[in-house]
Amino acid sequence: MTRSDRPKILRAYGDRAGDGMVQLSFTLEMSPSPRAKEAARRFAQAHGLEDILVTCMEACGPEHSYFVVYGRSKHTVDVARIEVPQLDIPELERDEIDKLVMERLGRKIVLVGACTGSDAHTVGIDAILNLKGYAGEKGLEAYKAFEAYNLGAQVENEALLTRARAVGADAILVSQVITQRGCHKENARALVDLLLERRERERFVLLLGGPRIDQRLAVELGFDGGFGPGTLPKHVASFLAMRVFEKRGLKCSA
C-alpha cells in the first residue's frame, strides 16, 4: 500500500459516519449484580467508550458473568498513515502459472509441505497441496509445474529438512494450526534456526501458513512468505514461482 500525505481519519461506523459505535462482549469473574454491571460499564469505559449501554449480563460460570456492551469509541485511526507489508502476488490462474514456470524455469518446482511439531491439523496444508484443493480451486498436486510432497502432520523439523534435501526441494511449506501459548511461532522459528545452523537457509524458499499467520509474522520469524485464512492454492503457487525465479536470477514478475 502506498502512503498518501492527506490524512484520512476514521472511526467505527455504526449508524452514521463517525459515531464510533462498537459492541463488546466479555466475561468478568463476578456473579451478576448491580455492582457487576457497573464493573462492566467501567471496563468498557477504560477502553475509551462513551455513552455505554450494558445490554446483557448473565451468569456463565460459578462466579462469572458474561456481558454485551455497546458504546461510542472516541478513538480514531488515520488510514493514510498505515503501511501493511503485503505479499506481492501477481493475479495468475493455474494454467498461466504452469505455463510461466515451464517456459521460464524449464522444469517443475519441487516443494515439501508439512504440519510440524505436535500439530496434527492438516486441514491447511491439505487445502493448499492436495489435488482436491479448497473452495473449488485445485491444490498444487494438480499443477503441471509443481511436484508437491505433502508429508502430513506431526513432522519433526529435522525429518522435514531431510526430505526436502532428498527430493531436491526448491521450497518448504510449513503449516501451523495449533496456536496455544505461541507454539506455532516456536515450531516455525526452530526450523529457521535449524536451516541457519546448517547454512541451508538460502537454499529454500520458506513459506508459513495457518489461521494466525500473516506476512508480517512470517517475515519476523525468518520466512519468505506468510499465508493466512482465505489463501487459495494459486496464491501460494504464483508467489512460489516468483520467489524461485528471483533466486535463479530470472525475471520475477508476470
Next chain:
Amino acid sequence: MAHVEVEQALVDRCRKLSSEIADEVQGFIDAHTTTGVERTVARALGVEGVDDRGTPLANTLVDRVQARGDLGRGISWALGEAMLHTKSTLQEAAERLAYERALPENRPEPSVGAVREALAPHVQAALARIDAARRAREETRAALGMADNPWKYVIVATGNIHDDAVQAKAAARSGADVVAVIRATAQSLLDYVPHGATTEGYGGTFATQENFRIIRAALDEASRELGRYVMATNYSSGLCMSEIAWMGAVERLDMLLNDSMYGILFRDINMRRTLVDQYFSRRIIGRARIIINTGEDNYLTTADAVEAAHTVLASQFINEAFAHRAGLDDALIGLGHAYEIDPWREDSFLLELAQAQLVRQIFPAHPIKWMPPTKHKTGDIFQSHVHDALFSLVGVSTGQSIELLGMFSEAIHNPLMMDRHLALKATRYVFNAAKHLGEEIRFQPDGRIARRAREVLTGALDLLESVRAETLWSAIGRGAFADVKREPTGGKGLHGVLPRARDYLNPLLEQLEAAP
C-alpha cells in the same frame, strides 16, 4: 420420530456385507497380538508404576519380553512363569522381567495349568475392578437421573487437568450433559501412556489414569450439586487405545472415542496394529458398558461432505460390525457423523436432514454422535452462531443421541468460558423449541430428502460391495475412506504387531470373550 422411506432390503444387504468384511479381518485379529494389548493385560493384572524417567513399567516389561522373543506367548505367560519360578508376587515378577540385568535361561517350564492358576486371582481382580466401576456408574446414574437426548456434549482443553476440572464443572452448571477433555495433540502417536496428573499440554490435556480420576471426581461433585448425572469422555485411540480403554473402564468414564479405522486414516497408524488394538479395547469397553463414539465425522473434513456422504454410512456399518464382534451391543455403539456440508450450497439444510434421518433410522438403538460444522466456519462468529443453530435443529428433529455443540469461535481459538455458555444456551433454546418436531415429520416419499437418503444408501451399498470383494486392507490402500490411502505395512506401530504363538496365553481376554 420422523420417517423417510428407504428400502430395508438394501440396509440388510449392507449389514451382511459389513459382517463379511469384518469376519475377514477378524481372522487376522484372532491370530495376532500387539505390544499395546499386552501392556493393557499387564496393567489389568496389576503391574503398576514408572521408572525415574517416567517410562511405565508396563512398557519396559513388554519391550523386554518382546526383545527376548517371548511376547508371542503373551505377557500373561511371561508373568505367570516368572511368578512361579521366583516364588514372587506379580508386581515383583514384572519388575524382575523388566529391570534385572540377566534373565535366567533354559529353566524348566511350569505347566500351563500352574501358570493359569497363578494368574487366576489377578484376572478375577481385573474383572472385579471393571465391574465395580460399572456398578458405581449405574447406581449414580439411577440415583441422579439422566438428561433427555440429544445429550449436550462440550469440550474442555486447557492443557492443565486442574483447570479442566474447573471448566468442566462450569460447563456442567451451564447445562452440559457430557464433558470431554481433549487430548494433547501428539498423544495418539505416543507408544506409552503418561503417568500421573499433568499440567502442560498443547491443544489439550494428556489422557492419564490420574487425570481421568480427577475429571470424574469433579463431574461427580457437579452431578450431586445439580441433581443430574454429567458424563465424562476421553479418547481411546492412537497407539495406546486399549490401555486407555482399561483406564477409562476402571476410572468410570462414560464414553470413549474409539474407532476401528480412525487411527489408520488420520494418524497414519499401521492398519494391522489398529485393527488388533481396537478389538481388545472394545472387549474392555463392552465389559465396562462405556459408550463408544466413532469418528466418521472426520471423513468430511478431508473429503467433500456431499460427495463422500456414502463413505460415512459405509464406515458406520463396518464400525458396527467390528463392535458386535468385540461384544458391544447396539446401545453402546455411538456411530459418528457431522454437519459439514457447504452451508451456502442450495438446500444444504435438506441434504443434512436427509443424512441425519437416514443414519437415525438405520441405527435405531445406537446412541448416534452428531458433530457440528467446523470446516466451513470462518472468523464471523455471528454467522457461525446461526450455522450452529441450524445444526442443532437437524439434531433435535431427527433424534440424534449425543450432540457435540458447535462453538461460534470455531476456527479462532479454544472456546472461552463465555463461548461455551452461549453455545449451551442457544442449543437449549433450539432443543426445547423444537422438542417434538420430529414426531410431526413425514418426509415426502419421493421428495428431495427421500431421494437423497436413497442415493446415500445406494452409494454405501456399492462401496461395501467393492470393499467386500477386495477386502478392507486393500480398500483402505486405495483411499476408499476419507480420500486417505494407507499400506498394510506402512504407518506407525507395525513393530508392535506380532503373531500369537501356538501356546499364546491371555486368560483375561478369554474371560472377556466368554462373558455374555
